[in-house]
Amino acid sequence: MTEVSIERLTKVFGSSRAVDGISLRIADGEFISLLGPSGCGKTTTLKMIAGFEPVSDGAIRFDGSDVVNVPAEKRDIGMVFQNYALFPHMTVAQNLAFGLEMRKVAKPEMEERIARVLDMVQLGGYAERYPNQLSGGQQQRVALARALVIEPRILLLDEPLANLDAKLREEMRVFIRDLQRRVGITTVYVTHDQAEAMTMSDRVVVMFGGRIAQMGAPADIYEKPETLEVAEFVGQVNLIKGRVTSVDAGEAQISTVFGTVAVPDRGIARPNMTATLALRPEALDLAAAGEPGAAGRITARYYSGSLVDFRVALSSGEELHVQTFPNARYSEGDDVTVRAPLDAFWLIGAAQ
């Protein structure tokens, strides 16, 4: 089992810094996601860990030993690719055997390990199929099995669910997560899908422009985003302005359209500053007009089965996005009150 430590890792392509000095420690058995928009450096980081991309500067250590100069084929990693990269001229069993043959595993043990891993990914009867005889989801699981059968030190996954349809993607998230827990392997998962990163990871590393914007447990990233970029990337967010009236012991009193609210402060609030506050749409609720809260009028209503999305124009001029359960029987044009629980407010920073 392996602990991965990345120090000031940098990748320069020509004049651009694709990965710009990131440092990161991944505990043994931890599931970490690198999350960010395309071009943020997440895939380049993964390729450097795998050994497919030479490192411009910095260190990558597996259990303390620097692997920067170790070629990919000697790093003992299991890798799953976005397009699965199964060898099309080999059967499922041959695909799985390939890595074991490279490790000179004896035939009986090889067969036993292949059978066991195929069982684990629920593809017991598929050993003799060719990849083109399998569905996308099955190919995905073979790719996972091929990476795991060699019992690598680290498992790397590069957007492995991007080519699957929505329903299968959700099933696979849970499947991969459960499998990873059972095997207990240190895992780095690259994705641009925040829901994927949230569901699967112990920790999420949000990257923008080659740097780490924030890392932490999924709930922290979602509920306590440190920057506007992170807040917007990991989910829908309402931004409202407020005036800081006082700051005291890690808490700021901010006067908003919802009244004065107490918000945890990370040392960014100054008295009289105009601040930007984040409010997640699902934290908000609607009530009849006249109730305490922010008054407004519904301008649009979108029904999506389990949830209803409302757009509410506040009388103060701001527009809010409110997400509620469908039992709220309000429709377009209704005057309503938007209510927000006191702990729903999160201070992002000074208003731009």
Add this chain to the structure above:
Amino acid sequence: MKRPVLTIYCLLVYAFLLAPILVVVGASFNAGNFLTFPPQGLSLRWYVTFFNNEVFMRAIRTSLWLAAVSTVISTIIGTMAAIYYVQHAGKRKELIRIAMLSPLLLPEVLTAISLLFFVYTIGIGTRTIIGLVVGHVLITLPFVFINVSASLESFDSSWDMAARSLGAGRWTRFRRIMLPLIKPGVIGGALFAFIISFDVFTISFMLKGIGMSTLPIQLFDYLRTNFTPEAAAVSTLSIVLTLGVVIVSEKVLGLRIHRF
């Protein structure tokens, strides 16, 4: 038939292409003394004459040997060139493509004369068979290159990365992953090379040593002084031989190519 005009047109094109070959094949069974069509009576006598003609037999052996050797060399060089071209050439890609295809673009006679000058300049001349082999490799190389690069274009680099992550070194990856997956292109290129080499005239004519002869040259030589159906028999046999190589290769190698 749904489209009679198109069907008739296609048949005419095939007739135009194949009729001369059929005429040659027909004429080779001629019992008479002259190369005429339709044949005057059926006979295998000209085949017998051919097989007893030591000059022709020597020429056909030379041709087969030359085709085999130049096919092997040009398949190896062409495949390596194609791998470099598709995977590593970068900005030089276009330049390399033109250079590799230049034997096709230049008139064969020009290539032949240049090579002749070259082999004399460096002092080996035509005493050895080296110049001739080089000429054949040169002229067959583009066919290997085109075929292999075409199949390499559909070779996904993540297969190579996957094999690397599983612990395979460079040579293992080539032998176990790349080669099987580009096999159709390699075999196709090699077949082309063989057929082209077997057929090539100008290069052989210029670069052959004194007293040496390939089948096309011997046939040309023969027709200058003779007009017997033996020439048709030779042609027919070389057609059969070429087709044989194609069919056998398809059967032996082709069927094992996994289609995907």
